[in-house]
Amino acid sequence: MLGIIIGVASVIVMLAIGQGSKKSIRDQMSSMGTNLIMVMPASQQRGGIMLGNSSAQNMTLSDVVAIEKDCPDVSAVSPEVRSSGQAVVGNSNWPTSVYGVNNKYFSIRKYTIKSGRSFSDKEIQTYAKVCLVGQTIIEKLFEGKTDPIGQTVRFKGIPLLIIGVLSEKGENGMGQDQDDLIIAPYTTVQKRILAITYIQSIYASAISEEKNNDAIDQMTTSLRNSHKLKDGVVDDFQVRSQAEMVQTFSSISDVLTILLGAIAGISLLVGGIGIMNIMYVSVTERTREIGLRLSVGGRANDIMLQFLIESILLSVFGGIIGISFGILMTYVAANVMNWPTVIMPAAVVMSFLVCSAIGIFFGWYPARKAANLNPIDALRYE
Amino acid sequence: MKKTIIEVKDLKKDFHVGDITVHALRGINLEIKEGEFVAIMGTSGSGKSTMLNVLGCLDKPTSGSYLLDGVSMGELSRNELAALRNNKLGFVFQSYNLLPRTSALENVELPLFYNSKVKPKERRERAIAALEAVGLADRMHHMPNQMSGGQQQRAAIARSLVNDPVVILADEATGNLDTRTSYEIMALLQDLNSKGKTIVFVTHEPDIAKFMTREVVFRDGHIIREGIVTDRYNAVELLKALPEEEVV
Numbered sequence: 128m129l130g131i132i133i134g135v136a137s138v139i140v141m142l143a144i145g146q147g148s149k150k151s152i153r154d155q156m157s158s159m160g161t162n163l164i165m166v167m168p169a170s171q172q173r174g175g176i177m178l179g180n181s182s183a184q185n186m187t188l189s190d191v192v193a194i195e196k197d198c199p200d201v202s203a204v205s206p207e208v209r210s211s212g213q214a215v216v217g218n219s220n221w222p223t224s225v226y227g228v229n230n231k232y233f234s235i236r237k238y239t240i241k242s243g244r245s246f247s248d249k250e251i252q253t254y255a256k257v258c259l260v261g262q263t264i265i266e267k268l269f270e271g272k273t274d275p276i277g278q279t280v281r282f283k284g285i286p287l288l289i290i291g292v293l294s295e296k297g298e299n300g301m302g303q304d305q306d307d308l309i310i311a312p313y314t315t316v317q318k319r320i321l322a323i324t325y326i327q328s329i330y331a332s333a334i335s336e337e338k339n340n341d342a343i344d345q346m347t348t349s350l351r352n353s354h355k356l357k358d359g360v361v362d363d364f365q366v367r368s369q370a371e372m373v374q375t376f377s378s379i380s381d382v383l384t385i386l387l388g389a390i391a392g393i394s395l396l397v398g399g400i401g402i403m404n405i406m407y408v409s410v411t412e413r414t415r416e417i418g419l420r421l422s423v424g425g426r427a428n429d430i431m432l433q434f435l436i437e438s439i440l441l442s443v444f445g446g447i448i449g450i451s452f453g454i455l456m457t458y459v460a461a462n463v464m465n466w467p468t469v470i471m472p473a474a475v476v477m478s479f480l481v482c483s484a485i486g487i488f489f490g491w492y493p494a495r496k497a498a499n500l501n502p503i504d505a506l507r508y509e
Numbered sequence: 510m511k512k513t514i515i516e517v518k519d520l521k522k523d524f525h526v527g528d529i530t531v532h533a534l535r536g537i538n539l540e541i542k543e544g545e546f547v548a549i550m551g552t553s554g555s556g557k558s559t560m561l562n563v564l565g566c567l568d569k570p571t572s573g574s575y576l577l578d579g580v581s582m583g584e585l586s587r588n589e590l591a592a593l594r595n596n597k598l599g600f601v602f603q604s605y606n607l608l609p610r611t612s613a614l615e616n617v618e619l620p621l622f623y624n625s626k627v628k629p630k631e632r633r634e635r636a637i638a639a640l641e642a643v644g645l646a647d648r649m650h651h652m653p654n655q656m657s658g659g660q661q662q663r664a665a666i667a668r669s670l671v672n673d674p675v676v677i678l679a680d681e682a683t684g685n686l687d688t689r690t691s692y693e694i695m696a697l698l699q700d701l702n703s704k705g706k707t708i709v710f711v712t713h714e715p716d717i718a719k720f721m722t723r724e725v726v727f728r729d730g731h732i733i734r735e736g737i738v739t740d741r742y743n744a745v746e747l748l749k750a751l752p753e754e755e756v757v
Contacts, residue, residue: 419606422567423620423668424595426588502567506602 128405128445130398131485135449135478136456138391143457143468145384151467152376162336163235163369164201164343166329166350169362184325185354185363188313191229191329193353198331198345200338205232206326208316214309215281216268223264225282225309227316228330235332238310243276243291251312254319258282259291261306280309285319287311339370388474395478398445399485406438406493417497418505431498438490439483446482450475513576514676514707515541515564520573522559533559535730536573541676541709546702548718548738549711551727558680560727561711565598565678566590578675595623599669603681605661607653613640613664614649620672639667643697659690666697676707683717689751695720696744720744 168185186206194204208227213220226232230245246257260275269275279286287309296305317323333342343366350364410417417430454470461468522534533556541547551557562568563575566582575582578597585593599620607616617636621627627635640646643663653661662682669677679698683691699720702708710721718724719742726734 415606416608419608420619420623421591422565422594422600424591424623424672426591426623428588429623503562506606 128398128402128441128448130401131395131442131445131482132398132449132452134391134395134398135446135482136453137394138388138478139450139453139470139474140456140460141387141391142384142474143453143470144460145380145387146471147461147468149377149380149384150469152380153373162333162339162342164331164333164339164346165367165369166331166346167327167365167367169365184323186326186329186350187324188326190350190353191326193349194329194331194346197349197352198342200334200342200345201331202334203231203235204329204331205229205235206313207232207328207330208313208321208323208326209328210283210316210320212283214264214268216278219268219270221264221267223307223309225258225287225311225316225320227311227313227320229313232310232330235330238296239294241292241294242274243289245291246312251314254314255312256285256287256315256319257290258287258309258311259293260289260310261293261308262295263304263307264309265292282309283320287315333368336370339368343368395481395485399442399489402438402442402445402485403489403493405441406434406490407496409437410434410493410497413497414500414505414508417500418502418508421500421502422506427498430500431494434494434497435487435490438494439486442482442486442489443479446479449482450478453478511542511544512578513540514543514578515539515709516574516576517564518574520563520575521571522556522563522568523571532730534563534570537730537732539725539732541707543675543707544702544705545723546698546708546721547710547723547725548721549709549725549727550713550715550718552713554729555727556730557711557713557727561678561680561709564676564709565600566594591623595620596672597675599672599674599677601662601665601669601677601679601682603684605653605658605665605685607661607664607668609653612650612652613645613656613667616653616664617649617668617671619668624672635671636667639671640664642670642701643667657690658686659693662686662690662694663697666694666701670701670706676709677701679708679710681712682710683712683714689748691717692744692748692751695742696748699744716742 166186188206191204191206194201198204205228209224210227211222211224214223229251230247232238233240233245240259243259245259246255249255250257258280260280264280265275268280269278274292275289276292278289280289281287293306293310298304313326317326331342331346333339347362347366350366351362354363356363420430421427454475457468457470517537517539520534520537520539521532524531524533535556537560549557549560559568563570564577566577566585570583577593580593582590582593607613608619614633614636617639618632621632621635637646637649640649643666645660645663645667648656648660648664653664656664666677682698683694686694695717698708698710702722708721710717712718719738719740721738722741723737724735725732
């Protein structure tokens with residue numbers, strides 16, 4: 128019965144953990160916005176290996192402008208350029224990234240401005256040296272002084288005036304700190320930091336999650352137009368949606384869950400085999416008892432039923448203990464180890480049914496053997 | 510004219526052990542009437558145990574006929590045989606065969622469990638009555654390991670009585686008991702027999718056979734001798750004659 132208990136308990140815990148991680152990732156991703164769409168040059172797809180300069184630099188602001196004009200299902204769009212380096216304030220420094228964007232970026236990426244303001248169109252036009260900072264930057268460079276607005280942070284030698292502070296966002300589903308960043312006008316980053324005229328990626332949001340695919344189609348058409356790609360020529364860019372990534376992660380989680388469940392299922396099978404062994408031993412040990420029952424008028428079916436019921440009771444009882452144990456372990460995992468868990472009612476019901484089935488299946492042969500004993504031989508058995 | 514309980518005609522039973530065929534019974538003719546107390550005797554291998562198994566519907570004859578209380582046993586199915594064993598027969602074995610970890614009362618109730626016509630309340634009442642008939646009422650809640658050999662055998666006898674069978678079949682019922690206890694059991698059986706119970710008792714001990722009314726002797730699968738028991742022992746008197754048990 129111990130095998131059944133362990134088997135059932137582990138099935139429940141494994142499935143709970145698997146489902147839990149899936150749900151946790153989904154939740155985190157929705158906090159990033161499920162109608163988020165990203166466009167990157169196609170060459171980035173190959174693990175960052177650039178295949179010739181021109182193919183990585185095929186997106187410009189005019190693409191962004193075109194999207195804004197051509198795509199009714201896109202609610203907002205922003206270019207993005209990015210530079211990594213040291214941010215310096217006085218004696219402190221911290222490696223971080225500066226993102227060059229327009230002021231629609233905040234709503235697209237679901238960043239809220241805690242205090243201060245975003246940059247104006249004029250500041251974009253004049254490559255103004257202004258920026259907003261995330262909470263981690265304040266922690267690391269301003270020793271937690273709550274309002275660094277009006278101060279200056281130097282990035283790659285360029286002084287940027289802090290005009291706003293972003294609210295805390297925490298870690299994303301992939302473990303990255305979303306508060307470790309500086310946001311500046313894209314023109315500023317393009318000209319003053321990176322010395323480029325192209326843009327590295329485009330971020331957009333669809334007007335609703337349902338319109339995601341339509342928005343993606345419209346953006347693809349617009350970009351193909353802007354890049355003058357004829358029919359039949361492959362896209363030189365790649366459009367990815369957050370919803371797609373959520374899907375991917377969900378499927379990966381599902382596979383993981385199934386794998387864990389399968390492993391646990393094997394231990395359940397072993398438990399079933401254990402029950403069969405025990406039932407065989409029980410039949411052997413009680414041979415004389417069976418002979419007696421047959422001699423006083425027990426029919427073969429009575430004997431069969433008796434042993435089948437014992438087998439089922441054994442496995443169902445083990446199943447109940449296993450389910451309780453499994454739920455307990457799930458709570459331990461959730462509260463002590465802080466793993467996200469979701470108990471699947473389906474798993475509980477299924478485990479129960481499987482246990483009963485195991486009881487019947489693995490008890491069948493021993494029960495049949497008992498029922499078919501010859502009373503005389505059984506009575507004489509030592 | 511007393512009723513014929515058991516009627517056996519030209520009964521043969523063969524066993525196949527590998528290539529060899531053992532002719533355990535080679536054409537038995539036997540008639541047992543109601544109220545008889547029959548000793549079936551013989552040495553090891555004489556066929557007496559096989560005879561008892563056939564009489565007890567635990568084994569089917571190879572050929573010949575066996576009528577139990579007028580019912581021909583030959584054409585019955587396994588389930589019908591089981592019902593027959595339940596209703597018409599009572600078994601007493603040499604090694605008692607009580608269910609361990611089960612009280613005497615529940616042991617005696619066992620045959621009634623397999624009798625669908627008996628309700629739980631009646632089952633209990635009949636079991637208690639059977640225990641009282643064998644003088645074991647004060648031990649009805651004891652487990653077998655809390656009872657002596659004699660008490661266990663009495664419980665087994667009570668079990669054999671509980672379905673009101675037409676015949677009690679005993680297989681070396683005193684084999685595991687000492688002299689005094691054997692006499693006690695024989696006294697009980699004689700008492701039941703005097704009240705009308707038919708008993709067939711397999712034994713290899715001539716002394717035990719002397720308590721019964723009729724002797725049937727087997728050898729090599731045949732009945733070689735049968736007859737009324739003369740100078741029959743009275744178990745109650747013999748018990749009185751035994752030396753007093755030493756108090757330890």
